[in-house]
Amino acid sequence: MPPTGLPVPPIVQFHSRPETVDLAWGHPDPASLPMAEWTDAYAGALRRYGGSALTYGYANGPGPLIEWLAERLGHTDGRAPDLDQIFVTAGASHGLELVAALLCGRGDTVLVDAPTYHLAFRMLADHGVTLLPAPSDPDGIDPSATGELVQRLRREGHRVPLLYLVPTFGNPTGRSLAGPRRAELVAVAERTGLVLVEDDTYRELGYDGPAPPSLYSLAGDGVVVRLGSFSKTVAPGLRLGWLTAAPPLVAALARRGYVDSGGGVNHATALAMAEFARLGSYERHLASVRLRYREQRDALVAAVRQHLPEVTFAVPSGGWFLWLRLPGPVTASALLPYAETDGVSYLPGTHFFVTDSGDEYVRLSYSLFGPETLVEGVRRLARAMARSGDPVRRGTDARS
Amino acid sequence: MPPTGLPVPPIVQFHSRPETVDLAWGHPDPASLPMAEWTDAYAGALRRYGGSALTYGYANGPGPLIEWLAERLGHTDGRAPDLDQIFVTAGASHGLELVAALLCGRGDTVLVDAPTYHLAFRMLADHGVTLLPAPSDPDGIDPSATGELVQRLRREGHRVPLLYLVPTFGNPTGRSLAGPRRAELVAVAERTGLVLVEDDTYRELGYDGPAPPSLYSLAGDGVVVRLGSFSKTVAPGLRLGWLTAAPPLVAALARRGYVDSGGGVNHATALAMAEFARLGSYERHLASVRLRYREQRDALVAAVRQHLPEVTFAVPSGGWFLWLRLPGPVTASALLPYAETDGVSYLPGTHFFVTDSGDEYVRLSYSLFGPETLVEGVRRLARAMARSGDPVRRGTDARS
Numbered sequence: 191m192p193p194t195g196l197p198v199p200p201i202v203q204f205h206s207r208p209e210t211v212d213l214a215w216g217h218p219d220p221a222s223l224p225m226a227e228w229t230d231a232y233a234g235a236l237r238r239y240g241g242s243a244l245t246y247g248y249a250n251g252p253g254p255l256i257e258w259l260a261e262r263l264g265h266t267d268g269r270a271p272d273l274d275q276i277f278v279t280a281g282a283s284h285g286l287e288l289v290a291a292l293l294c295g296r297g298d299t300v301l302v303d304a305p306t307y308h309l310a311f312r313m314l315a316d317h318g319v320t321l322l323p324a325p326s327d328p329d330g331i332d333p334s335a336t337g338e339l340v341q342r343l344r345r346e347g348h349r350v351p352l353l354y355l356v357p358t359f360g361n362p363t364g365r366s367l368a369g370p371r372r373a374e375l376v377a378v379a380e381r382t383g384l385v386l387v388e389d390d391t392y393r394e395l396g397y398d399g400p401a402p403p404s405l406y407s408l409a410g411d412g413v414v415v416r417l418g419s420f421s422k423t424v425a426p427g428l429r430l431g432w433l434t435a436a437p438p439l440v441a442a443l444a445r446r447g448y449v450d451s452g453g454g455v456n457h458a459t460a461l462a463m464a465e466f467a468r469l470g471s472y473e474r475h476l477a478s479v480r481l482r483y484r485e486q487r488d489a490l491v492a493a494v495r496q497h498l499p500e501v502t503f504a505v506p507s508g509g510w511f512l513w514l515r516l517p518g519p520v521t522a523s524a525l526l527p528y529a530e531t532d533g534v535s536y537l538p539g540t541h542f543f544v545t546d547s548g549d550e551y552v553r554l555s556y557s558l559f560g561p562e563t564l565v566e567g568v569r570r571l572a573r574a575m576a577r578s579g580d581p582v583r584r585g586t587d588a589r590s
Numbered sequence: 591m592p593p594t595g596l597p598v599p600p601i602v603q604f605h606s607r608p609e610t611v612d613l614a615w616g617h618p619d620p621a622s623l624p625m626a627e628w629t630d631a632y633a634g635a636l637r638r639y640g641g642s643a644l645t646y647g648y649a650n651g652p653g654p655l656i657e658w659l660a661e662r663l664g665h666t667d668g669r670a671p672d673l674d675q676i677f678v679t680a681g682a683s684h685g686l687e688l689v690a691a692l693l694c695g696r697g698d699t700v701l702v703d704a705p706t707y708h709l710a711f712r713m714l715a716d717h718g719v720t721l722l723p724a725p726s727d728p729d730g731i732d733p734s735a736t737g738e739l740v741q742r743l744r745r746e747g748h749r750v751p752l753l754y755l756v757p758t759f760g761n762p763t764g765r766s767l768a769g770p771r772r773a774e775l776v777a778v779a780e781r782t783g784l785v786l787v788e789d790d791t792y793r794e795l796g797y798d799g800p801a802p803p804s805l806y807s808l809a810g811d812g813v814v815v816r817l818g819s820f821s822k823t824v825a826p827g828l829r830l831g832w833l834t835a836a837p838p839l840v841a842a843l844a845r846r847g848y849v850d851s852g853g854g855v856n857h858a859t860a861l862a863m864a865e866f867a868r869l870g871s872y873e874r875h876l877a878s879v880r881l882r883y884r885e886q887r888d889a890l891v892a893a894v895r896q897h898l899p900e901v902t903f904a905v906p907s908g909g910w911f912l913w914l915r916l917p918g919p920v921t922a923s924a925l926l927p928y929a930e931t932d933g934v935s936y937l938p939g940t941h942f943f944v945t946d947s948g949d950e951y952v953r954l955s956y957s958l959f960g961p962e963t964l965v966e967g968v969r970r971l972a973r974a975m976a977r978s979g980d981p982v983r984r985g986t987d988a989r990s
Contacts, residue, residue, distance in 0.1 A: 196672055196673045196674055197673075198653045198654075198656070198657050198673060199648050199650055199651070199652070199653040199656050199657075199673060200648045200652075200653050201639060201642050201647065201648060201652045201653050201654065201861070202642050202645055202646060202647055202648060202652075202853070203645075203646040203647060203648055203649065203853040203854075204645065204646065217645060217646055218645060219641075220640065220641025220642065220644075220645055221641060222641075223641045223644040223645065224644075225636055225640065225641070225644070228636070228644065229632070229633045229636050232629070232632050232633075233629045233632075233633065236625055236628065236629050239601060240620065240625065241619075241620020241621060241623045241625070242601050242602050242620065243827055244620075244623040244624075244625070244628065244825035244826070244827040244828065245602055245603075245604065245617060245618060245620055245623065245825070245826055245827050246602060246603040246604065246617055246826045246827065247601065247602055247603060247827055248599050248600045248601060248602060248603055249603065250599055251599070252599070252600075252601045252602075253598045253599040253600055253601050254598075254601065256598070256599050257598050257599075272596055273596045273597075273598065273599060274596055280680060280829075280852070280855060280856065281848075281851075281852045283847070283848040283851035283852045284848055284852060284855075286848065287847070287848040291691075291716070295696070296695070296696065309847055309850060309851040310847070310851075311847075312846075312847030312850070312851075313847030313848045313851060314847070315847070316691070316846055316847050316848075421852075425644035425645070425858070426644070426645055426646045426852070426853060426857075427643055427644040427645050427646065427647055427853070427857040427858040427861075428644065428857075428858050429680075429852055429854070429855060429856050429857060429858070429859075446712075446716055447683070447687070447709055447710070447711075447712030447713030447714070447715070447716050448681075448683040448684055448686065448687040448713045448716075450709060450712070451683035451709040451710075451712075451713060452680070452681045452683045452684060452826070452829055453602070453603040453826060453827065454603075454829070455680060455684075455829060456680065456829050456856065456859075457826075457827040457828075457829060458825070458827040458828050458829070458859070459829075459856075459858070459859065461601070461827075
């Protein structure tokens with residue numbers, strides 16, 4: 191028995207609300223996780239590597255996983271990184287934390303895409319930096335305006351070490367930055383010495399064809415740090431990811447005191463992932479979740495078209511999110527209490543901007559629920575929208 | 591095939607040198623790791639918790655492990671922490687990294703015990719702090735002189751947020767700070783507002799009786815952050831540990847951007863550890879490694895007494911290390927090349943001080959090798975010492 195009357199903490203992050211179709215969570219459906227295959231891979235790695243799997247690992251990450259990552263990226267990206275350009279992380283967020291610790295100082299100015307992954311704001315702000323949005327338009331970040339902003343900020347005496355963005359099947363938009371802008375952004379970064387931190391978490395989740403080549407694959411050494419993850423392709427609870435960067439930055443991460451002291455950041459799990467890949471489980475599982483998420487995307491897109499004809503959106507060709515633009519005048523935050531009353535939820539667009547904007551947008555996640563639940567969620571959202579725009583029905587929850 | 595001719599990185603941190611009895615490494619014998627039991631626990635956790643084991647976890651660490659840790663500390667320490675005083679880390683080093691990120695700023699002065707765990711220096715220095723040794727004597731840290739130093743530094747305008755030490759079966763000395771000094775040090779910290787970061791990695795590895803109550807258990811809220819680990823009791827490759835701290839500090843860690851984003855720092859492994867404990871494997875394995883390390887300590891101590899009668903040391907009653915004082919005039923660093931030539935190695939004492947001192951000390955690890963190898967290592971060390979002190983035989987490797 192615990193010594194005090196405090197409640198035992200929960201197991202998982204997700205708060206289940208059975209009455210609500212909660213489309214706010216960018217989490218996988220627990221039923222989609224590779225329970226048996228991962229159990230086998232973990233046991234297989236312990237058999238294959240013996241005590242080497244449970245002792246202090248190589249600080250960059252164990253060789254077998256690094257070798258497989260290089261090979262895999264040769265298939266899924268514009269080019270394979272060299273082996274000394276790969277560092278195994280404890281997830282993409284941990285990669286961002288490490289890179290920020292290395293590149294950012296208190297008082298620096300860091301640029302972030304607008305909109306972009308909201309929790310990255312807090313991860314960066316933890317390092318004492320000020321966040322500014324990079325200039326963008328409906329097609330995404332505007333490279334030349336971004337270059338001008340960097341130069342202006344530097345003339346004003348600011349240190350601007352990096353720009354964070356999710357250019358491929360992005361969170362929250364599902365959008366990918368088009369090829370010419372990628373090339374232009376890399377050129378701007380090369381010219382200004384701005385490091386692009388490319389969160390490439392969703393690369394493997396393309397539903398209509400392969401993902402575009404990463405910024406990393408287009409750039410010279412030292413221009414881009416690209417963050418990869420196994421959270422979306424395999425399982426977030428493993429806390430395993432990787433990054434690609436110039437060899438000196440990879441070496442600096444491996445020399446970091448706690449990485450060296452710990453023998454890498456998630457050694458046994460990294461070897462289990464190498465085994466998961468070797469057994470073919472990675473490819474098989476990825477094929478199955480791709481199908482699953484494509485179906486879920488299609489169901490959500492069709493339901494929105496049917497029940498919410500007045501909202502606009504671009505069909506995402508990958509990732510986990512649909513980014514709706516409300517027709518107005520109701521805003522996403524004004525709509526939210528109606529939605530909650532009607533048993534559906536989402537994140538208002540404001541979460542994804544560091545400035546006070548985005549309230550005309552709604553982010554819906556389609557990762558957590560199957561097609562029927564997604565459709566029901568959209569029905570409820572349509573009901574909430576109708577109520578929110580109808581002065582007679584407003585607030586009359588009992589009758590709606 | 592990897593795309594370039596670079597060598598594939600290794601799997602583990604340890605560089606095997608089969609010809610050398612390398613007593614420099616504070617690593618476990620790979621043969622001592624609980625391969626089968628851990629495999630079972632991991633598979634058991636995936637069965638027990640299902641998809642909850644592989645999705646985003648609770649940021650503080652999963653409830654079942656936190657509950658067990660509280661209970662366990664009720665047996666192994668002076669008091670059990672409350673459930674909201676526990677945070678699950680990715681190892682003690684990761685705990686130190688997190689605490690330093692929260693408490694230290696660039697330019698701060700941080701005190702460290704002298705001697706103490708050498709890689710902690712780099713972990714702290716990564717945060718831009720200056721390290722100073724806390725005053726100590728042969729019985730360990732001197733609390734009142736430490737309090738005076740803190741006050742003097744602060745009068746001179748320095749910020750002194752914390753003191754790092756390993757007061758129980760410490761690295762490198764194997765020594766434990768005596769009870770009265772513990773109480774005095776806690777009182778000094780309470781009076782000065784200095785946070786004690788207590789690395790409690792070796793608590794469970796007592797060979798002659800239980801460990802003394804931790805500083806944490808003696809102190810009021812907010813005075814001590816205590817770092818715990820599963821690296822020595824179970825396996826370092828898991829990257830799993832924990833810390834106990836005042837609830838506001840635990841809450842601040844859980845709110846840290848990348849911890850929140852990742853859903854804890856090593857969720858699946860943490861649940862597997864809860865299962866390892868539930869199955870009784872933790873207690874059984876700990877009993878077996880305690881026996882093993884006690885035997886190894888005894889063999890090393892006896893061999894040093896027999897073959898190196900001129901060195902002095904205190905028999906450690908726990909931990910992984912023997913801390914020898916050389917009789918002089920040869921220093922540990924001067925002896926090292928002779929030792930290497932004779933097929934034995936160690937860390938000179940200088941590693942464990944931030945000032946230029948300690949070269950009269952040698953740290954021998956007894957964790958990695960069985961009794962026979964340890965004895966052979968000491969024989970070689972005795973030969974090296976004889977050669978190093980004998981002008982005729984110096985440098986005549988072939989005849990030694």
